[in-house]
Amino acid sequence: MTTQAEAAAQCGKASWYKMGTKTASGEKMNARALAAAHRSLPFGTKVRVENLRNGRSVVVRINDRGPFVGGRVIDVTQGAAEKLGMIRAGVAPVKVTIVGGKAKLPANC
DSSP: OOOHHHHTOEEEEEEEEOOOSBOTTSOBOOTTSSEEEOSSSOTTOEEEEEETTTOOEEEEEEEEOOOOSTTEEEEEEHHHHHHHTOTTTSEEEEEEEEOSSSOOOOOOO
């Protein structure tokens, strides 16, 4: 039986990034924050990002738009990437699930 969270999971690649001074939501960019960029989720949405290589996960808040590279589903800040253990690799296979709220993801896992 599939739970609602599993049905709303998006899988793909994540990368980490350092951007300019402001995010698309207008916030000051903070590379240490647990935040991320997603193409369509509303700003403020919290999602759990799980690194499928090592099982580590982190909850981040969407405050930016992206990624703009094909095959990637989310870009995380450097702080989130450190918790996910993906700094060296730069890119990792991930599973993204909504944590509370009513936002929706395409079920593709």
